[in-house]
Amino acid sequence: MDLKRNFEADKLGENELKILKDFTKKCRGDILKMTTIASSGHPGGSMSSIDIYAVLYGFCNIDPKNPFKPERDRIIVSHGHTSPGVYSALGNYGFFDVEDAIISFRTAGYPFEGHIEKTVPGVEWDTGNLGQGLSAACAFALASKLHGYDNHVYCVMGDGEQAKGQIGEARRFAVKYKLNNLTVIVDKNGLQIGGKTVDVMPDNIEENFKADGFHVITINGHDFNEIYAAIKQSHSINSPVAIIANTVMGKGVSFMENQAKFHGATLNIEDCKKALAELGEKDDLDEIIAKKKAGFSIKPLSKRNNNFLVLKDEGKKIVYTREKNTDNRSAFGNALADIANTYKEKNGEQKNLPFAVFDCDLEGSVKTGAFRKAFPDNFFESGIEEHNTAVISGALSTDNILTFFADFGVFGVDETYNQQRLNDINHTNLKVVCTHCGIDVGEDGKTHQCIDYFGLLNSTFGFKVILPADPNQTDRVTRYIAQNEGNFGVIMGRSIIPVILDENGKPFFGENYAFKYGKMDLIRDGKDVAIISTGNMLPHALKGWEMLKKEGISAMLLNVSCPSDIDVQDLKLAAKTGLIVTIEDHNVKTGVGTSIGSMLAENGISVKFRKMGAKFYSSSGKPEDLYKLAGLSPEDLYNFVKKEI
Structure with missing residues (x-):
């Protein structure tokens, strides 16, 4: 399509207006096909947002042929349930084959999920539960500032989600950190699952944005000229901008307009055919359904590579004595x-x-x-x-x-x-x-x-x-x-x-220690019992070990610092003692001990196994006193091990 990117033109011409009119008519048809064939989805909000998506995805600085270029504009969609609208816009702009989205929408094993998924090119952030998008948009706007990019970040949102407190948090952050490269567009269709937004939870959207320091522009969200002009204007305003776009739920199909039920209700085949006829769009429902039943595949999508910074130089290790x-x-x-x-x-x-x-x-x-x-x-x-x-x-x-x-x-x-x-x-x-x-x-x-x-x-x-x-x-x-x-x-x-010392009185995790993810640390060797401690419990466990040693009990003391991925060989070493006791400052039902118990069972390691941990919410007091109340003091460990042996 012959559209000037980066909102270069001062205003839309007749050619652009015709392109957008035809484009959104096609997209509305695709939204209905997508949701009807899947018998699932959110057509109403997708149809109220599609005119916004058409202008944004059509004119911002993104490239279907290079969708992941670092300096691109970012479009975050907070009301992720409008995925049919997002997929139809991106597909028809060439990010992928829109027919693939129509046939595979909400189908197991395919990327076009019910709420937007960033494995789909053009989607920047997975959203679903509402109220998250503006925070993510603030992040990408901040990233652009840190990198020195001259780009813009847009966040499209629903009106119902504006009642969530996290959005207020994000508004204040955006203003505090002067994110003048951030533009919010709120699809204000006035309806949500429970009916009118004003009845579900009254919320003065415009005044809330103004109160927190946003510049607010109000437009007709179905007028391409107004949408384009407001977005272009936002680029020259030295503060975050909120565009409140008044829209109509189900826009484009007469019997769907202003009907709250179409937030999450799809059309049946018969009604979808009527809607396609009203839109003047091709009715190929039967053909697509037959193709889906016969089995289908979709074309590979452009693959997103991780853009993570990891350091090569760890710096100068600090040794505490x-x-x-x-x-x-x-x-x-x-x-x-x-x-x-x-x-x-x-x-x-x-x-x-x-x-x-x-x-x-x-x-x-x-x-x-x-x-x-x-x-x-x-x-x-x-x-x-x-x-x-x-x-x-x-x-x-x-x-x-x-x-x-x-x-x-x-x-x-x-x-x-x-x-x-x-x-x-x-x-x-x-x-x-x-x-x-x-x-x-x-x-x-x-x-x-x-x-x-x-x-x-x-x-x-x-x-x-x-x-x-x-x-x-x-x-x-x-x-x-x-x-x-x-x-x-x-x-x-x-x-x-205290710094953990080895048996020679030197720091155990000293100058020559190299952290290896997943490996347990053998703090003390022993043969009668293996005590496995975690985190800040280790100094207490070491005191318990010393008490056992005085009694002639040879205890192995292990530190597990990586409980998510424990080395099975370390567990086998501990099991050779015949008794494993775990001790942790954590809910005993869901902690490291439970994880170790599962690993022992799954790997067929036969050993007597016992857990020590928090069994109730504690109170105020000095930690050593609270550990005694919880049965987690060095003395408790000593007595527990003696009893089990």
Whole structure:
């Protein structure tokens, strides 16, 4: 199609208007075919948004022949259920064969899912549960600033989702960080599943955007001239812009217009034929259905490659001695600052450092202050807005920015589990570092004692959980995750803990220690029992080991820092003792012990096996007192092992 990209023209000409009119008529027909053949989908919102999609995908700086070029514009669709509209627009613009989307929509084993999926060229972020898109759009707008790209980011949203709190968080972030390369377009069709949006939950969309600092433009969302002019105008405004597009649910088919039921109800074959006739579009339903029943294949899609930054130089390892006890979180902060400084030294005084660290008003507690002081332009204080921050940090990590999100466990894992799950679905490269985990949080009490960090993150398919045992291992782990792709959850407590020493009194994780993901650390050898400890429980387990030694009990002490992927050979070594006891600062039902028990059974390893962990929510108090209440003190471990032996 002969359309000028990057909104070069001052306004639309007659030729462009005719192209858009014919294009959207074809797309509306494809939307109906797609959803009717699948007997599933969301035609109403797709038809109210399609005129917006036609202008955006037709005129922004994207290329169907090179859909993943780094400096492209980004279009984030927050109301991902309008996938039929997105697929019809992209397909008809040449990103793929639209007939493939029509025949395979919502079919098992094919990429054209019910909610948009970024394996489809032109789709930038998987969305589905509403309220996520603006956060992702903020991330891509921020990435462009960090990279120095002269491009633009668009976020198309529904009106019903505007009631979600995360959108308010994202609005404020966009204004605070002056994302004037961000334009929001809200499809305001006034309807959702439950009926009129004003009845389901009143929400003054325009005033909310204005109150947070957006420039607001209101248009007719079915007038191509108004859509084009508003988008072009947004490029010259020095603030984030929100375009409120008044639209009609089911636009284009008389008996579908302004009918809330068509949010998620499809037409039957007979009604679809009537709708196609009204649109003046080809009725090939019977032909497509027959082809689908006979078996079909689709053409390969352009493949997206990961655009992840991983470091080649780990920096200078910091070794903490027995005289230099500290907390793991401080060791993390020191390593983080060193990694960034090393990168800067190796790569010169480049203006755009490809690093980002996100904080939610906890800089002093999660120990990111040294990084902020050295690299203020790469430190993003997001305030008490964890949901938005989790998505921004995740999306940013996919755009060649090494991204860390540091938070307390109850906020970075518990509160934002949905967002971390979406990061996992989107195959991000996020480094989540959670401090203040476990009963070790102590005096703050049960609301702040995250004891389900592993159980939650381990229920994703991509997150790798690492629990460093002391400051030295924390230092190595921090450097490791910066050098390796993928999502990591690094978990640590709050307290100052002693440096773990070997039997010669030297740091076990010292100068010559190399962290190997998945391997257990043999802290002490023994033959009567194998005690497997995790994270900040290791110093307590070591005290229990010493008590057992005095009783003449030869205990093997193992540290498992990578419970997501345990080396079976290490388990076999532990099983040779005849008794394995796990101890952890975690819910005993869903923790490392349960994972180890499953592995023992699955691998046919026969051994007596027992678990120690949190069995109830604790209270406020000093960590050592709370461990006693929970039955997790060194004395409890000693007594437990003696009884089992």
